[in-house]
Amino acid sequence: MGEKATSVEEYLNALDPACRAELERIRALVTRLVPGTEETISYGMPTLKYRNRALVYFTASKKHMSFYPSSWAIEELRDKLTDYKTTEHAIQFTLEKTLPSALVEDLVRVHVREIDADRQ
Known part of the structure; x- marks a missing residue:
């Protein structure tokens, strides 16, 4: 990518279709498991936030x-x-x-639990 993406959709649109599909699969898994996540770009990476904290980031290189x-x-x-x-x-x-x-879901559940416990 030449210029930095300003949205998750813009980031994904710039990827190779196969990588895009895989990251969209992960994005859908996380948003289905944790409804109400917010999408943003943080540290140049697509980020899903939960309770105003980064829940997961995902990237392609x-x-x-x-x-x-x-x-x-x-x-x-x-x-x-x-x-x-x-x-x-x-x-x-x-x-x-x-x-x-199932592994993505397990990883996300652990982080949700830690955010809910206000772990810093």
Whole structure:
């Protein structure tokens, strides 16, 4: 992308169709699981907010996509993430090895729980 996107839709529209479809699948999963999320761009990434806090971020780069559910969720579910490259805050995946819907939902549920508990 040349210029920075100012909306989630603009960000997704600039992607390769296959990557776009995968990130739209994740977006739909999260918004179905957590109704009332707000969409924004934060740190240059599509962001879904819950209770005025970032719930998840998701991005696409040349070689992989990334999902940012929170360091708490990654740590708690680390045993389910052994097939993916992870950092403290992100899970990297590809079109060949996508994140299963149940795993995305589990990661989101952990972060919702932590936000509801007002964990900082």
